[in-house]
Amino acid sequence: MRKKKVTSSDIAHAAGVSQATVSMILNKKYNVSFSKETIRKVEQIAEEMGYEVPKRKTRRESRKEKLIVVFCSNLTNPYYVMLLQGIESRAKEQGYGLFVCNTQRDLKMEERYLRMMHELKPLGIIYTCNPSHCFMDTIEELAEKIPIVIINNQNEHLNVDAVELDNSKLGRMMAKHLLDLGHRKVAYIAPPLTTRQKQRSKRVEGFLKEFDAVGLKDNVIIKAANESIDMSIPNIDSEYKIGYDLTKELLREHNDITAIVGLNDMIAFGILDALHEEKYKVPADISVMGCDNTLFAKMHKVSLTTIEHFVVFKGRDACDIIMKKILSQNSQYSEIQPISTYHVEYEPRLIVRGTTSYAKTKKGKN
Structure with missing residues (x-):
């Protein structure tokens, strides 16, 4: 027959003291004064009865x-x-x-x-x-x-x-906004469009799809950063620099762009600064758009048009x-766990x- 486990109540009964007294003595919590005789008596009885203090979770x-x-x-x-x-x-x-x-x-x-x-x-x-x-x-x-x-x-x-x-819907919304404003020759700046980062490609594809629907797909210039950028540890300004550097490159190659889109807000901030350095006015000369509605989008000197997706x-x-x-x-409501x-x-x-x-x-x- 299995031996019954000794409890602090058993020790208290044998020692003629309260269970709280036993608990405080055996857990070394002497915030209440006990006589040396009481402490010795409780500890001795606990040892004789084989009592083990329960382990607490760390x-x-x-x-x-x-x-x-x-x-x-x-x-x-x-x-x-x-x-x-x-x-x-x-x-x-x-x-x-x-x-x-x-x-x-x-x-x-x-x-x-x-x-x-x-x-x-x-x-x-x-x-x-x-x-x-x-x-x-x-x-x-x-x-x-x-x-x-x-x-x-x-x-x-x-x-x-x-x-x-x-992401495809986000791209279509960005394109529709620019088309509604009469933009017909635009550029889209993005990080590397690799198979590993398919969500980026979906955003670009949605943008192109909207321009394609009105026969203007060939008027969209896609400039994506080199894949090697994703191989390095990102710096605090990595995506900003993508927008900045690729905008500088874009302006050297084309002079008929009326709008530039950044895949996200950070890229759009780089676009804005590059245009400012090249003496373009936003949006009078070139419109700029981002995506994500980050905190900085509303704090920027020229507040950024963007997409809010919560x-x-x-x-x-x-x-x-x-x-x-x-x-x-x-919670066990039935014998079968719901999926x-x-x-x-x-x-x-x-x-x-x-x-x-x-x-x-x-x-x-x-």
């Missing part, structure tokens, strides 16, 4: 139980900082901590962090961009054990939860999905500010 163990991992590809772009802001605000409300993995678009870094997941044992993982295709099998295996949410391009077919972004809200939603999945795992896949999408909005206007019929510097 702070480190507690943190592990409330950890969410976030994969980011680039923390130099305010877009990802805004996503993190949304994720962290919701996680903090629910008592969760974040472990941020900044992969810097490096496959080895991403693989290294994924290997760490077995040791970290997070309760959930959020990818703020599409995972590299070579790791999709790993992601789907992890998703069978813990909730994973990807903030991704809508056109990607992934068997995990997603907060989606239709980045902070997406971060909060991604965290909410993780919380719902964790709750579902911990649910969440897909959330916001309708983007055009934010017209001071950097776009009607195209001039005749291009030239004033």
